[in-house]
Amino acid sequence: MxxxxxxxxxxxxxxxxxxxxxxxxxxxxxxxxxxxxxxxxxxxxxxxxxxxxxxxxxxxxxxxxxxxxxxxxxxxxxxxxxxxxxxxxxxxxxxxxxxxxxxxxxxxxxxxxxxxxxxxxxxxxxxxxxxxxxxxxxxxxxxxxxxxxxxxxxxxxxxxxxxxxxxxxxxxxxxxxxxxxxxxxxxxxxxxxxxxxxxxxxxxxxxxxxxxxxxxxxxxxxxxxxxxxxxxxxxxxxxxxxxxxxxxxxxxxxxxxxxxxxEGIENRVKRHERLAKATRAGLEAMGIELFAKERARSVTVTSAKYPEGIKDSDFRGILSNKYNIVVAGGQKHLAGKIFRIGHMGICGEKEILATLACVELALKELGFEVKESGVEVAKEVLLRE
Amino acid sequence: MxxxxxxxxxxxxxxxxxxxxxxxxxxxxxxxxxxxxxxxxxxxxxxxxxxxxxxxxxxxxxxxxxxxxxxxxxxxxxxxxxxxxxxxxxxxxxxxxxxxxxxxxxxxxxxxxxxxxxxxxxxxxxxxxxxxxxxxxxxxxxxxxxxxxxxxxxxxxxxxxxxxxxxxxxxxxxxxxxxxxxxxxxxxxxxxxxxxxxxxxxxxxxxxxxxxxxxxxxxxxxxxxxxxxxxxxxxxxxxxxxxxxxxxxxxxxxxxxxxxxxEGIENRVKRHERLAKATRAGLEAMGIELFAKERARSVTVTSAKYPEGIKDSDFRGILSNKYNIVVAGGQKHLAGKIFRIGHMGICGEKEILATLACVELALKELGFEVKESGVEVAKEVLLRE
Missing domain, CATH: 3.40.640.10 (Type I PLP-dependent aspartate aminotransferase-like (Major domain))
Incomplete structure (x- = not known):
């Protein structure tokens, strides 16, 4: 098969x-x-x-x-x-x-x-x-x-x-x-x-x-x-x-x-926290607004609001078909309004950085004006944390 | 692992x-x-x-x-x-x-x-x-x-x-x-x-x-x-x-x-029927009584009664530990009274013949007087059918 x-x-x-x-x-x-x-x-x-x-x-x-x-x-x-x-x-x-x-x-x-x-x-x-x-x-x-x-x-x-x-x-x-x-x-x-x-x-x-x-x-x-x-x-x-x-x-x-x-549960949680921070910082640097309230943010999945004019099917279509990266859309009333990046399990730095870089490419292709390089900012977070 | x-x-x-x-x-x-x-x-x-x-x-x-x-x-x-x-x-x-x-x-x-x-x-x-x-x-x-x-x-x-x-x-x-x-x-x-x-x-x-x-x-x-x-x-x-x-x-x-x-469903069923016949004939040749009534016998699993004096745990223990063949015992009120041989899926001649031969060895080790070689009779059935 x-x-x-x-x-x-x-x-x-x-x-x-x-x-x-x-x-x-x-x-x-x-x-x-x-x-x-x-x-x-x-x-x-x-x-x-x-x-x-x-x-x-x-x-x-x-x-x-x-x-x-x-x-x-x-x-x-x-x-x-x-x-x-x-x-x-x-x-x-x-x-x-x-x-x-x-x-x-x-x-x-x-x-x-x-x-x-x-x-x-x-x-x-x-x-x-x-x-x-x-x-x-x-x-x-x-x-x-x-x-x-x-x-x-x-x-x-x-x-x-x-x-x-x-x-x-x-x-x-x-x-x-x-x-x-x-x-x-x-x-x-x-x-x-x-x-x-x-x-x-x-x-x-x-x-x-x-x-x-x-x-x-x-x-x-x-x-x-x-x-x-x-x-x-x-x-x-x-x-x-x-x-x-x-x-x-x-x-x-x-x-x-x-x-x-x-790996140890403590280490594993710390790894998830670190990747979550890098993901959030990378998205925000690009000018993407996070969806979840700051006090409640998950360390295993990051949700982000689509900028105006960015269609879910276009964005996730480019990511999947052109860049071979699958991220999730929104569920129920959030369908079309948010996208979600999972950073759980064995996910590591390279996957997060590749994803942020390709998210940027997809956004640019769709005409969104990216504020700052998300992958650069995420790298800084990873170096620091 | x-x-x-x-x-x-x-x-x-x-x-x-x-x-x-x-x-x-x-x-x-x-x-x-x-x-x-x-x-x-x-x-x-x-x-x-x-x-x-x-x-x-x-x-x-x-x-x-x-x-x-x-x-x-x-x-x-x-x-x-x-x-x-x-x-x-x-x-x-x-x-x-x-x-x-x-x-x-x-x-x-x-x-x-x-x-x-x-x-x-x-x-x-x-x-x-x-x-x-x-x-x-x-x-x-x-x-x-x-x-x-x-x-x-x-x-x-x-x-x-x-x-x-x-x-x-x-x-x-x-x-x-x-x-x-x-x-x-x-x-x-x-x-x-x-x-x-x-x-x-x-x-x-x-x-x-x-x-x-x-x-x-x-x-x-x-x-x-x-x-x-x-x-x-x-x-x-x-x-x-x-x-x-x-x-x-x-x-x-x-x-x-x-x-x-x-394989084709028709062919597959015929294969199961053929293996069932060989299994039944082999067991009966050894002097083992089949459990299911003749009119009702399954083509995917054969059940057989333990001869007097043969203990389920001894018989299946020898088969599993010495000969690396796993057969099933009885369920509910049939526990200890019958054993069951599955001949379903991709099971073929070699598996049935090996199983019958090892069943015979296990029975002999436990003192049962085997009437006739089950594997020989099963071979004849397979040649004929």
């Missing part, structure tokens, strides 16, 4: 570039998933994942996307009519609210302007207003807006209530600070294809004791493939998954996690 | 051995799933899948196991209290009944002795008895028992009723005769890792117009990740999946389907 697109530089906020040793692991022969060998591999992978999540909580690998894990986080804990507080700062925060509704729960939304972050005090106010909120959901890093939420501070609020604290770290785990146990996160979900730099297709979920209590008492739970108690039973009894897992993605995830742990 | 188990011959009923060109496709760089390139790949893969299913119905690829697609088949069509007739001839037939219950439906079971098949007349009787059965589920090939159901004949019955006809072809599609349109199958599900010889992690589902009518009218559906209408919308509008798909498994599936179509 020949696929021209594989030569393009993937600068979208996931899936991200995958290191060759991880890709190679994908091509190893398949082994039986009901064997001790697979059990040992799964356990090893999960133990590594727990180190990245920084948790002692039960952790599971799910064959499916991050949304499958988001679904699990909701469908296992609620029954009809249950209230869930959904902090909505973008498309993925909204997805949690939609999942609550899809399971006939009541979604109580805390809507924040897209591009900004939630205020922990506003969360507290809502928790004080109702006495029967079963869970609070928040998306750590909103790839849709390039903004992040203060999950540590929100955790400090939620921990004093009965509500479970559910956090989506799909595009932050392994790239930004996440500490499941210290942040009091009851259910934390992530995906393989973002900062962890494994191929897409696997999700992971952590479950605290407090969450298990709620799940076990849920006497009107619906669902089968995503039933957490089945995952718990099979893992505890046999180190297996209840249904056939993607064996090859488990190989890949295991190697990808080795690379994360070898 | 080093994994000794990858040198073992996989003779279980899935996952099966994957051809090198399919494994290599897994290692190609990841591309963005919201790009036209991925859309073209997905569409191409789905068009090939439709040729294998032999259907004009809408067909979708799901990142998940076959069980995810079974879940979808039920969760999208029923609401609380709806009746579904579940034909149960083994573990996977039972799983459908469990899924119905997990979505608060009423599972009406037609239980058949494990190892045998359902009688279409018995299905008709139940459909005549109730006037509100929403669907009939049947598992074409029960890997748990090595028996298959007459899905063509059952389809002839169900088509005259309002009920939807749901068929699990997880371990038969690409190895046994399946014709979704001719068999009047409304929802057909399969998995990547059985007769199609792709790695595990993808499922597929076909949906007829009759099924869409039911799904669209379902005003109390629950579920999110497995919501078929979302898959339909994204595919129709953009040739995309609603949530991040496993891009690399799509590469692999595309190549695996090329190999199926190159």
């Amino acid at each position: 020949k696929l021209e697109a594989t030569k393009k530089l993937l600068m979208i906020p996931g899936p991200t570039m995958v290191p060759p040793e991880v890709l190679n692991a994908m091509a190893m022969p398949v082994i039986g998933h009901r064997t001790k060998d697979y059990g040992a591999l799964l356990e090893d992978t999960i133990e590594k994942l727990k180190k990245v999540f920084i948790t002692e909580n039960d952790t599971f690998l799910i064959t499916g996307s991050g949304t499958a894990a988001m679904d699990m986080a909701i469908s296992n804990i609620i029954k009809r009519g249950d209230k869930v507080l959904n902090i909505v700062t973008g498309n993925f925060g909204e997805r949690f609210a939609n999942i609550v509704k899809a399971y006939k729960g009541e979604a109580i939304r805390l809507d924040i302007e897209w591009g900004d972050m939630a205020d922990p005090e506003a969360v507290k106010e809502i928790l004080d207003k109702y006495d029967d909120i079963k869970a609070v959901t928040v998306v750590h890093n909103e790839t849709s807006t390039g903004a992040r939420n203060p999950i540590k501070e929100i955790g400090e609020v939620v921990k004093d209530y009965d509500a479970l604290y559910i956090v989506d770290t799909v595009s932050s785990l392994g790239g930004d600070y996440v500490n499941v146990d210290k942040f009091h996160i009851d259910i934390c979900v992530t995906g393989s294809q973002k900062c962890l730099a494994a191929p897409p297709g696997l999700a992971a979920i952590t479950v605290s004791e407090k969450a298990w209590e709620v799940i076990k008492k849920n006497d009107d739970k619906v669902g089968f493939y995503l039933d957490l108690l089945a995952y718990k039973k099979y893992y505890e009894e046999k180190k297996q998954t209840p249904y056939t897992p993607s064996v090859n993605l488990t190989y890949a995830m295991n190697v990808a996690l080795d690379l994360v742990l070898e | 080093k994994l000794e188990a990858t040198k073992k011959l996989l003779m279980i009923p899935g996952p099966t051995m994957v051809p090198p060109e399919v494994l290599n496709a897994m290692a190609m760089p990841v591309i963005g799933h919201r790009t036209k390139d991925y859309g073209a790949l997905l569409e191409d893969t789905i068009e090939k899948l439709k040729k294998v299913f032999i259907t004009e119905n809408d067909t979708f690829l799901i990142t998940g196991s076959g069980t995810a697609a079974m879940d979808m088949a039920i969760s999208n069509i029923i609401k609380r209290g709806d009746k579904v007739l579940n034909i149960v001839t083994g573990n996977f037939g039972e799983r459908f009944a469990n899924i119905v219950k997990a979505y608060k439906g009423e599972a009406i079971r037609l239980d058949i002795e494990w190892g045998d098949m359902a009688d279409p007349e018995a299905v008709k009787e139940i459909l005549d008895k109730y006037d509100d059965i929403k669907a009939v589920t049947v598992v074409h090939n029960e890997t748990s028992t090595g028996a298959r159901n007459p899905i063509k004949e059952i389809g002839e019955v169900v088509k005259d009723y309002d009920a939807l006809y749901i068929v699990d072809t997880v371990s038969s599609l690409g190895g046994d005769y399946v014709n979704v349109d001719k068999f009047h199958i409304d929802i057909c599900v399969t998995g990547s890792q059985k007769c199609l010889a792709a790695p595990p992690g993808l499922a597929a589902i076909t949906v007829s117009e009759k099924a869409w009518e039911v799904i669209k009218k379902n005003d109390d559906k629950v579920g999110f990740y497995l919501d078929l209408l979302a898959y339909k919308k994204y595919y129709e509008e953009k040739k995309q999946t609603p949530y991040t798909p496993s891009v690399n498994l799509t590469y692999a599936m595309n190549v695996a389907l090329d190999l199926v179509l190159e």
